[in-house]
Amino acid sequence: MSAVAVCFVCQWCAQIGAERAGRDRLQLPGGFVMVPVPCAGAVPVDVVLRAFADGAEGVAVLGCHLGGCHHNQGNRGASVRLALLGATLATLGVHPHRLLVSFGSAHEGHQFASVVEGFMTRLGALSQGADLALLRGRLEGAALAPGCDLPPREPEAGAPSPLPADILEEARRLLASGEVGHVLGLAVTDGGVLPEVFSTPQELERAVAASKYPLAKTFWRFMGGMPQGTSAALVCRPCDARAVREQTKMAQYEGQTVRCLTLGCSEEDAHKCGCANPGVDAPSYVALPDPLADLDPAGRIAFWRDSFQRCIKCYGCRNVCPVCICPSCRLEDETFVPPGILPPPPLPWHACRALHVADRCVGCGACQDACPSGLPLLALHGSLSGHLHRESAYIAGMGMTSPIAAAMAAQGPCGGPPPAWGEPGGARGADREVRHG
Ligand code: SF4
Ligand code: SF4
Numbered sequence: 001m002s003a004v005a006v007c008f009v010c011q012w013c014a015q016i017g018a019e020r021a022g023r024d025r026l027q028l029p030g031g032f033v034m035v036p037v038p039c040a041g042a043v044p045v046d047v048v049l050r051a052f053a054d055g056a057e058g059v060a061v062l063g064c065h066l067g068g069c070h071h072n073q074g075n076r077g078a079s080v081r082l083a084l085l086g087a088t089l090a091t092l093g094v095h096p097h098r099l100l101v102s103f104g105s106a107h108e109g110h111q112f113a114s115v116v117e118g119f120m121t122r123l124g125a126l127s128q129g130a131d132l133a134l135l136r137g138r139l140e141g142a143a144l145a146p147g148c149d150l151p152p153r154e155p156e157a158g159a160p161s162p163l164p165a166d167i168l169e170e171a172r173r174l175l176a177s178g179e180v181g182h183v184l185g186l187a188v189t190d191g192g193v194l195p196e197v198f199s200t201p202q203e204l205e206r207a208v209a210a211s212k213y214p215l216a217k218t219f220w221r222f223m224g225g226m227p228q229g230t231s232a233a234l235v236c237r238p239c240d241a242r243a244v245r246e247q248t249k250m251a252q253y254e255g256q257t258v259r260c261l262t263l264g265c266s267e268e269d270a271h272k273c274g275c276a277n278p279g280v281d282a283p284s285y286v287a288l289p290d291p292l293a294d295l296d297p298a299g300r301i302a303f304w305r306d307s308f309q310r311c312i313k314c315y316g317c318r319n320v321c322p323v324c325i326c327p328s329c330r331l332e333d334e335t336f337v338p339p340g341i342l343p344p345p346p347l348p349w350h351a352c353r354a355l356h357v358a359d360r361c362v363g364c365g366a367c368q369d370a371c372p373s374g375l376p377l378l379a380l381h382g383s384l385s386g387h388l389h390r391e392s393a394y395i396a397g398m399g400m401t402s403p404i405a406a407a408m409a410a411q412g413p414c415g416g417p418p419p420a421w422g423e424p425g426g427a428r429g430a431d432r433e434v435r436h437g
Helices: 014-023 045-053 074-092 109-125 130-135 165-177 202-206 216-224 238-249 267-273 297-308 316-320 346-356 366-370 377-392 403-408
Strands: 005-010 032-037 058-063 099-103 182-189 192-198 207-209 231-236 257-262 434-436
Touching: 005 014, 005 045, 005 109, 014 032, 014 058, 014 109, 032 109, 045 058, 045 074, 045 346, 058 074, 058 109, 074 099, 074 297, 074 346, 074 377, 074 403, 099 109, 130 297, 130 346, 165 182, 165 202, 165 207, 165 231, 165 257, 182 202, 182 207, 182 216, 192 202, 192 207, 202 207, 216 231, 216 238, 231 238, 238 257, 297 346, 316 366, 346 377, 366 377, 377 403
Parallel strands: 005 032, 005 058, 058 099, 182 231, 231 257, 257 434
Antiparallel strands: 182 192
């Protein structure tokens, strides 16, 4: 029986190629369903994942030449997103032949016939492997034990210590001068180490540092309840400071001024986090070796199958993540991720979340620390961050650009230079000041 595949075809090239192939009576393989789309950029990665989850053995996205997009730069954005999807599938152990992304190769009849023929032939040669079961969310037979050993992570906040003198002095100065109205940090209370908002220099006497405590999401929630014009500083870990930058890129602090007073982490704390570089403004776990590097695809499939099997769909990973802040979340879409199913289908759930935060995950590890089932989530997020770093030297939170936005903004709509990221009229205008002290 021939393989079943879904081909998303751009109406401006591959769809025309398909029509010409038919008109020229070229032989086409069976087993593929063609879905015309206005642009390759209109194919969300979620939909590709859903096609796999619903039974496709392979998915192809065929678009126009890069640089020849009828919707300006739609296919450039698609190329980055779909490359990330390919990296996700590779991390999970899915055979690379199951996803074909091709630009400009199928706009003539014979080209379309040859691309589809090659794709379907390669798919047909694959066995009905374990990767298909993983793609479709069939996890029967999964063991409840982890598939390989990863370094244990410290779940609780580290022991509190006094704030470094320079940070304390700067926080006091900011409050005393009125440069900021609030400083959010940590204090020791009856309940332990908890976040606290300090509004006077005197109150800062109670501030402490505890580098394992994530604060960027708390800060985002606090500022979300404050009016425009509010200025505040966050005393935090380097990864939290990078998360605040990512939140800023998502226009979360419009009309507000935020400042991060960044504490470097100790080597000991960095080791507990699995962080390779705990410096004040330094790249984090992208430098860590891939913990799954020694596993072949079959080992990866077993590892993820066993891990995903333990997920109880509590949404803890999403809720704690400082950059998972969309007002409506695809993971709650009942047609996409049916309610009441445990464990959730891994592709729509885990791969979708990883892809949605791929270019803004700062590797803080809050998701992995929060997971009650001990899922090794950083192995998935880290592999995508590593892919972006290798492909475009990108590290989330280290600047105000994003590879996806940069790909789409490579050329302005009229051929001129596009507005820069963060400038008025840019992809995500940001009129607030962000300084990292
Ligand atoms: S490590 Fe997890 S919690 Fe932290 S930014 Fe990445 S996805 Fe979000
Ligand atoms: S925190 Fe863990 S168990 Fe809860 S939804 Fe996320 S991966 Fe699943």
